[in-house]
Amino acid sequence: MELFTSRLMEMLPGLRADRAALMKEHGDVQIATVAIEQVLGGMRAVPALLCDTSSVSADEGLRIRNIPILELTDATPEDIFFLLCTGSKPNANEHDEIKHAFAKKAAVPEYIWDVLKAMPKDSHPMVMLSVGVMALERESKYRRVYEEGGSKDALWQATAEDSITLLSGISTIAAGIYRIRFGKGDPIAPKAGLDWSANFAHMLGVSDNESFRDLIRLYLVLHSDHEGGNVSAMTSHVVSSALSDVFYSVSAGLNGLAGPLHGLANQECLRFILDLKHEFNGVPTDEQLREYTWKRLSSGQVIPGYGHAVLRVTDPRFTAFHQFAEKHNLEDDTIQIMQKLFRIVPEVLKEQGKAKNPWPNVDAASGSLLHHYGLQEFEFYTVMFGVSRAMGICSQILFHRLFNSPIVRPKSMTLAEVKKLAGM
Numbered sequence: 001m002e003l004f005t006s007r008l009m010e011m012l013p014g015l016r017a018d019r020a021a022l023m024k025e026h027g028d029v030q031i032a033t034v035a036i037e038q039v040l041g042g043m044r045a046v047p048a049l050l051c052d053t054s055s056v057s058a059d060e061g062l063r064i065r066n067i068p069i070l071e072l073t074d075a076t077p078e079d080i081f082f083l084l085c086t087g088s089k090p091n092a093n094e095h096d097e098i099k100h101a102f103a104k105k106a107a108v109p110e111y112i113w114d115v116l117k118a119m120p121k122d123s124h125p126m127v128m129l130s131v132g133v134m135a136l137e138r139e140s141k142y143r144r145v146y147e148e149g150g151s152k153d154a155l156w157q158a159t160a161e162d163s164i165t166l167l168s169g170i171s172t173i174a175a176g177i178y179r180i181r182f183g184k185g186d187p188i189a190p191k192a193g194l195d196w197s198a199n200f201a202h203m204l205g206v207s208d209n210e211s212f213r214d215l216i217r218l219y220l221v222l223h224s225d226h227e228g229g230n231v232s233a234m235t236s237h238v239v240s241s242a243l244s245d246v247f248y249s250v251s252a253g254l255n256g257l258a259g260p261l262h263g264l265a266n267q268e269c270l271r272f273i274l275d276l277k278h279e280f281n282g283v284p285t286d287e288q289l290r291e292y293t294w295k296r297l298s299s300g301q302v303i304p305g306y307g308h309a310v311l312r313v314t315d316p317r318f319t320a321f322h323q324f325a326e327k328h329n330l331e332d333d334t335i336q337i338m339q340k341l342f343r344i345v346p347e348v349l350k351e352q353g354k355a356k357n358p359w360p361n362v363d364a365a366s367g368s369l370l371h372h373y374g375l376q377e378f379e380f381y382t383v384m385f386g387v388s389r390a391m392g393i394c395s396q397i398l399f400h401r402l403f404n405s406p407i408v409r410p411k412s413m414t415l416a417e418v419k420k421l422a423g424m
């Protein structure tokens with residue numbers, strides 16, 4: 001942790017100086033105005049959040065620390081976490097250190113399994129993940145440092161340490177949930193010598209295939225962060241701004257990720273693909289797919305995996321998964337349906353003319369790839385997303401601790417006040 005912490009320490013004076021200067025000398029510079037449609041419309045496009053770890057543009061999609069995600073598809077997730085937090089890719093020594101730091105914390109205390117095994121057998125895996133992360137809060141160094149009246153420096157350092165405890169633990173917890181919830185047997189212990197994603201693949205116990213390991217690595221990289229305004233990141237940020245530790249904050253964000261318009265969409269995507277396969281007894285023709293999609297739209301349902309609140313192009317993370325399927329020559333009905341949908345759905349959505357973005361997002365492809373390797377319990381897919389997204393959330397929280405951000409407290413208005421402003 002020494003190299004990682006010293007990188008953060010180097011960043012600290014610059015960040016604090018920037019904050020002080022911006023607040024003192026430029027605090028009254030106007031960035032934007034807020035329209036009623038934004039107040040009523042989910043605060044869409046209101047630029048009121050600071051996020052340095054990643055950015056998402058409408059025409060390009062995700063950049064992590066200003067590097068396009070498609071240039072990072074060979075990285076390890078630990079290196080991505082290092083990059084998210086420090087703004088630089090790790091050198092060889094830093095790579096070894098962060099990998100070792102994750103590996104050291106891979107085993108979770110026995111009480112985690114007691115808690116998860118005591119839950120009803122039909123609990124949703126996302127509930128189990130949120131509960132598992134909350135239970136791990138007992139290990140928080142941050143809370144202990146805070147209770148002992150620790151300095152601000154001690155607090156951000158404890159946040160860094162807690163983040164690695166949480167991230168390493170969350171993959172073990174997630175893999176254990178997969179096994180407990182779906183009757184696969186006892187949780188598999190982490191294996192010495194494996195890195196984070198290889199260990200996650202190992203603990204799932206789904207496949208020994210080398211390309212499955214690579215898919216898990218890619219999955220963790222691609223879902224790691226998506227700037228600060230999405231439901232899970234923003235929720236976690238708000239909770240952590242009350243000086244709650246990362247376990248409270250990430251668990252809160254996971255509860256938002258569990259929503260069907262956010263992280264649960266990947267489960268819905270595979271359900272949609274499997275329904276199609278069932279309905280047409282295999283891969284439908286283009287015409288059947290077009291008709292089926294129209295029927296769904298006419299009944300008021302969305303097409304899962306298509307559209308985005310920010311993106312207006314094909315999500316590069318979808319492209320990365322699509323390329324993975326091609327590179328590894330993955331062929332089965334679900335993958336073929338996923339590929340066909342990519343050809344048909346944008347046409348249909350454009351013709352319908354409602355969705356601002358007719359192109360696929362990351363969720364359109366991920367499920368069919370996991371399904372191909374035998375990870376077919378789609379209620380688990382959002383858990384996989386959560387394991388990865390915890391990286392972005394922790395790095396964003398760490399940024400705000402370094403930056404000395406205050407508690408979040410926007411102003412709300414009554415409906416009567418809004419109507420009065422509208423002249424109603």
Ligand code: CMX
Pocket residue numbers: 226230260261262263265297301302303304305306307308309310354355356357361362363
């Ligand atoms: N299928 C059908 N209709 C869609 C659609 C889709 N995939 N995407 C958008 N629309 C509709 C919206 O429901 C909305 O209709 P109403 O005016 O009747 O309410 C209209 O098009 C305009 O919506 P929008 O401005 O284009 O999209 P939003 O920013 O409101 O919503 C999202 C974005 C992702 C919730 C939406 O596209 C959707 O529901 N997609 C399907 C679910 C999904 O794939 N979610 C994963 C998101 C990925 C992530 O969170 O990272």
